[in-house]
Amino acid sequence: MNLQTPLTEAGRVYKMYAKRLEKLGISTMGDFLLHIPSRYDDFSLISSIDAVQPGEVVTIQGEVLEIKNEFTKRYKKLQRAKIQDKTGIIDVLWFNQMYLTSAMHAGDRISLSGRVEQQGRGLMLVSPTYEVLDATGKGIHTGRLVPIYPETAGISSKWLRKQAHMLLHDNREEIREYLPPEEVKQLGMYDYYHALSQVHFPDSLENAQKAKERLAFDEVFLIQLAAKQRRSAWQQKLKGKRFNVITFEKRVQEFFEKLPFTLTHAQKRAIEEIFDDVAKDQPMNRLLEGDVGSGKTIVGATAMYLAYLNGFQSMLMAPTQILAQQHFQTISQLLEPFGVRVGLQTGNSKSHITNPKSQIKSSGQKQKKNWKLDIGNLKFDILVGTHALLSEKVTLDRLGFVVIDEQQRFGVEQRAIIREKGNNPHLLTMTATPIPRTVALALYGDLDVSLLDEMPKGRLEIKTWLVPPQKRDGAYTWIEKQVKTGDQIFIVCPFIEESENMTTVKAATVEFERLKKTVFPHLKLAMLHGRMKAKEKDTILEGFRNKTYDVLVATPVVEVGIDIPSATVILIEAADRFGLSQLHQLRGRVGRGDKQSYCLLFTESRSPETAKRLKAMETMHNGAALAELDLHMRGAGELYGTLQHGTRWLKIASFSDFTLIEKAKQEAQKLFPKLSEYPLLMEKVKEVNIKQVNPD
Numbered sequence: 001m002n003l004q005t006p007l008t009e010a011g012r013v014y015k016m017y018a019k020r021l022e023k024l025g026i027s028t029m030g031d032f033l034l035h036i037p038s039r040y041d042d043f044s045l046i047s048s049i050d051a052v053q054p055g056e057v058v059t060i061q062g063e064v065l066e067i068k069n070e071f072t073k074r075y076k077k078l079q080r081a082k083i084q085d086k087t088g089i090i091d092v093l094w095f096n097q098m099y100l101t102s103a104m105h106a107g108d109r110i111s112l113s114g115r116v117e118q119q120g121r122g123l124m125l126v127s128p129t130y131e132v133l134d135a136t137g138k139g140i141h142t143g144r145l146v147p148i149y150p151e152t153a154g155i156s157s158k159w160l161r162k163q164a165h166m167l168l169h170d171n172r173e174e175i176r177e178y179l180p181p182e183e184v185k186q187l188g189m190y191d192y193y194h195a196l197s198q199v200h201f202p203d204s205l206e207n208a209q210k211a212k213e214r215l216a217f218d219e220v221f222l223i224q225l226a227a228k229q230r231r232s233a234w235q236q237k238l239k240g241k242r243f244n245v246i247t248f249e250k251r252v253q254e255f256f257e258k259l260p261f262t263l264t265h266a267q268k269r270a271i272e273e274i275f276d277d278v279a280k281d282q283p284m285n286r287l288l289e290g291d292v293g294s295g296k297t298i299v300g301a302t303a304m305y306l307a308y309l310n311g312f313q314s315m316l317m318a319p320t321q322i323l324a325q326q327h328f329q330t331i332s333q334l335l336e337p338f339g340v341r342v343g344l345q346t347g348n349s350k351s352h353i354t355n356p357k358s359q360i361k362s363s364g365q366k367q368k369k370n371w372k373l374d375i376g377n378l379k380f381d382i383l384v385g386t387h388a389l390l391s392e393k394v395t396l397d398r399l400g401f402v403v404i405d406e407q408q409r410f411g412v413e414q415r416a417i418i419r420e421k422g423n424n425p426h427l428l429t430m431t432a433t434p435i436p437r438t439v440a441l442a443l444y445g446d447l448d449v450s451l452l453d454e455m456p457k458g459r460l461e462i463k464t465w466l467v468p469p470q471k472r473d474g475a476y477t478w479i480e481k482q483v484k485t486g487d488q489i490f491i492v493c494p495f496i497e498e499s500e501n502m503t504t505v506k507a508a509t510v511e512f513e514r515l516k517k518t519v520f521p522h523l524k525l526a527m528l529h530g531r532m533k534a535k536e537k538d539t540i541l542e543g544f545r546n547k548t549y550d551v552l553v554a555t556p557v558v559e560v561g562i563d564i565p566s567a568t569v570i571l572i573e574a575a576d577r578f579g580l581s582q583l584h585q586l587r588g589r590v591g592r593g594d595k596q597s598y599c600l601l602f603t604e605s606r607s608p609e610t611a612k613r614l615k616a617m618e619t620m621h622n623g624a625a626l627a628e629l630d631l632h633m634r635g636a637g638e639l640y641g642t643l644q645h646g647t648r649w650l651k652i653a654s655f656s657d658f659t660l661i662e663k664a665k666q667e668a669q670k671l672f673p674k675l676s677e678y679p680l681l682m683e684k685v686k687e688v689n690i691k692q693v694n695p696d
Helices: 012-022 157-170 181-187 192-200 205-236 246-257 265-278 296-309 321-338 365-376 412-420 437-443 469-484 502-519 534-545 580-587 608-619 623-634 658-677 679-693
Strands: 039-042 057-072 076-085 088-095 109-119 122-126 129-132 145-148 285-290 313-317 342-345 351-353 382-385 399-405 426-431 448-452 463-466 488-492 525-528 551-554 567-572 598-601
Touching: 145 157, 157 192, 181 658, 192 205, 205 658, 205 679, 246 296, 265 285, 265 296, 265 426, 265 448, 285 296, 296 313, 296 321, 296 399, 296 426, 296 448, 313 321, 321 342, 321 382, 321 534, 463 608, 469 488, 469 567, 502 525, 502 551, 525 534, 567 580, 580 598, 580 608, 580 623, 598 608, 608 623, 658 679
Parallel strands: 088 122, 285 426, 285 448, 313 382, 313 399, 342 382, 399 426, 463 598, 488 551, 488 567, 525 551, 567 598
Antiparallel strands: 039 145, 057 076, 057 109, 076 088, 109 122, 109 129, 342 351
């Protein structure tokens, strides 16, 4: 069994635990070695029995004189043992661990680590960690700095520790250094095997930290190299469609002149960067980042209009049906006057093909065949949809441009599928998720980045307040007054789990009933959550849009894709549970019209640090700056409130380690031109690329 062996092929026990281990990011045997400890228990003090003191955490090694089960009224089952070394005897006590009488026997040499307690006139070890020693007398669970790992149900640190020890011992020859020796020396880092060995079983905490630094460096370095390899393949091997920009400059300018608003300098800059890219025969691969309301859609629409002028089709892919429908409406309004036919295809909606006669088709099986024919016969110029666009097994010969909205929610594998459709179309990915510089540096090395760092003129900043608990009732009264002026309200309920489940929904339901009965009995309330069926969500949103409801109580499902111009207030409960990036995106649900809008943050937390973090929302309105602040204050683990599907987050390194990320980037730039000279390094890069295309 080697380190590449999948758990499902590694034996009965591993196969049985495979699903649980997947939650820890472990899918192959080698992944055990990269599942590094979160902390260490210090059991390194090995003491003789006569020297132990009450309250000490020590390791005692000696011979088992006896071990037996005892039954009492209070604890039912106790396990008592007597352990002897050259200096004395000590009693040991465990609770309800019946198997111990089979795991150790009189005469065994044993190592015990735990806290010494006073019991009457004598001393005792209570519930210590133990292991029966082999002939070498060396332990892995006691008598040293003992690694404690991130765990999941049924998977203990002790079991994970055994796997790491076994693999380090049995696969020593397979764990080879893949960085050039001179680079390892120049970087002042441990060699690869030494780093793995010391991170799991360190001789000191300093050694553990140094080992982690090497493995963290490797993680970012390999991601950087993999990104450079993809970028190089994209630029050198793939031939795209060269768009004629100069010929159609006048028609693009006419399009701009008929817009009901003026483009910002940032939008013009992004459009120029895109036009420069699509004028080449290499397919574009660009990320467009900008806050909600910064005008990403018009940038994408302009590029799709250029594609149309060049005789190519475009696709716009959104993560949700709601967002796809909104894009469909916006793109249709913008481009239909110029003769562009826009289609909509989502998994649960009707297929619409718009043209001057507004042709509409149902999504019945028979009609879907017609829809495919429509694609082949170029009955549309732009097709908007969800991931349903990927599931259709058709190749679009004239597909020249693809826009992916909220690219965080689509992985490399989806982008690879799109690349195959239409033979390497230009690709623009967009996100409103604020990405700190270091995160972009670490994860998106294969993308060019355009940043929309200014808001359209006339767009008012959303006034944000952290509301103290004693002013809650006053806030409710103020909200009711706002409704009377024709405004609508979002109320976002606590986000309890890292992904929406029934616990979250239940909490939202309880809050909804409280608000409806006791807080706003005179207002019309509706509720929205991610577990609702698409049709039900659409009905509620349509009702809210049409002002059937005054207040929409929701889970953070409103974060993406809801555009209600008359919604001017968003109240966020338990705001401390969210990252600043997510709060900023939630805040962007209001302020879509021309009226002053407001964001009210509530928290039960009394932590000064929490208050300081949330207060930043009152004065900061730039998403990237807020994300950077959150990164410093809370760390990368809390960067986003939800796990983004398809995104490869760092497992060992931290986004907040700017120095390490910069060092890894420089080293990747240095070695990439010579990558073919290092076959072991090339193999590692290949593994990273496979994992990014097929994330666990």
